[in-house]
Amino acid sequence: MIEILTSRYTYLLFAILLVIGLYMVVASSNLVKKVIGLNLFQTAIFLFFVTTAYVAESGGEQGSAPVIPQDAQAYDPYASPLPHVIVLTAIVVGVALTAVALALIVRIYSEYGTLDEATLKEVRADE
């Protein structure tokens, strides 16, 4: 158990961040905080991908950046570059989503004058 906590703590962090993010999306009544929660949720997944790419202590060596010199012969513990590329793409997607979400929130605020979900419900029920 202790060993898992010391060597695999990033996986634990992934699970905790994922759940915190999801909880924020569900529980917070502020629309902006919901979007922040969504970002946290996605960031947890990025952390998972980056963690899987990192080769720690394989055969006594730390994983290094995946820049392979031409004369490299044997297998070295390189960190896999593919998950990093995936995370890069997913970050771009996340930024685009945040932009659209904030644009929608600006429109909602200018129309209803509130960012609170409960108040929004009341205002819309009055219409």
Next chain:
Amino acid sequence: MNESLLPGFIIAIPILGAALPLALGLFRQQVGWAVAAVVLALETAVATVLAYFIYVDGQRVVHALGGENYGRREGAAGGYESEGFAVGIELVADALSGAMILLIATVALIVLAFSRRSGPRGNAFYSGYLLLTGGLMGVAMTGDLFNLFVFLEIVGLATYAMVASGRHASAAVAALKYLIIGTAGASLYLVGVGYLYVVTGTLNMVDVSHSLAGNPEWIDGPLYSDPLVLGAFAFIAVGLATKAAIYPLHTWQPDAYAESPDSVTIYISALVSTLSAYALARITWNVFTPEFFAATANAEWMLNGLLVLAGLSVLVGSALAAMQRRVKRMFAYSSVAQFGLIVIAIGVAVHPAAGETATQFAVYGVVIHLIAHAIIKGGLFASAGAFRAGSHATTVSDYAGLAKQRPFLSGAVAILGFGIVGVPPTVGFIGKWYIGVGAVQAGLWAVVFVIFASTLLTLVYIARILEKLYFDYQPEDAPPHAEASDAIATDGGNAAEETTQTGFLGTTPSLSVGMLAVVAIATLLSVVLGFMGSELTDAVQPIADAVIENSPEVGSND
């Protein structure tokens, strides 16, 4: 001509075309519709050629992005033999994606006829429209799990923007709700993909499937009992079920469909959830394959859980649809029920209890019902939009006695409505029939009960509309919407009328020939395809064969 380039073109054309309305908009206003029409006409032509190669020549057209050098080839990387693994992203056009490509191209082109008059206008809207089409094409074509996530998000982003293009701010609220739930769903899918990547070391659907089956030399035996693989299926199924609006994750869908402009509702109801269900079918059938669900008790348990949720989706969706006051919301909840049926059939096809014939019929049912639902529900929303444009009718009670004023539209609603109930000779009957027969063959009697209950429940809400239309006459002191529609009927509803009607439900466009044409085409297609049952099943046969043989590659006809 090199047909392997076509899958690339089919995604590139609408995405590149999406830049044109904005760029040309610098020189001329209102150029968007014309540009979209030209681009989508080209797209439909390319899709037709590709469909010819798939269905007539019986090919599986594969395009490896980045060139053939990075395809499957022998090589050693880091001490591991990488023989048989594709490097880079593959685009795959086979019998399953071919049906989706044709559907997307046709619907996208036809819905343009509706949006000509009803709007939303403006070049930015048509940029979003083309981007959405490109994203949907990507979802249909891609053979890579992570690439599927990216295209799902492109579809999502474009859809959120399109939903929010409604004039009223409630459209923005619906879009934000859709965005939050949709993004959470897509992220859950991404977690599942991450798990699969950790286990197999690849993202290519065919390679992942081979690895899970334990085919490569460096994997000892199938990986089906690995907890990560089981978790991956759970995350992927929940994520895609959210996008396809399966109970209890359907809550975004009625708001999004009801608040968006009419032309957008037609488009997204016909295609967006359809492609998510397609992705679920593709991954369940071709990546996990029936062997996965037969291998462990946990996998079968998860599959049964999916069937239960889909069954609840059918019952709850139909019941909620019957309770709605507004017609668009009623049709939206009806979609929840119909996608429940489709997910049921996706599950039945791979269920350990299903024999070869059950799998075959369930696969027929999924593909045909996906197409049938897209055409029929698109047509129903087009009719609802036309009724709103022509008679200002938005609620079920507004429809009272409208059959006299709008005999053509009412007839179309009747035919399409019977299509969604599953009355022959519409295409809705064929899809539902195969889903039902598949469940009977598999001996899953609870599922059979849900399918037949759904037919009756569907009849309840369709009958409510038809009863209002045909048998409920307006009293003498008719509400204002009837007068407004008379004014349009007398002068044919020209553009000058639009200004006078402003203020009632925001800007309501008048009824146009294009809108009626969309309704007519959908109605005709639903009946014509209803007589083409054997042609449809012939086209779907390669998919059924692939599922029966646990093959990740949907082969050819011959």
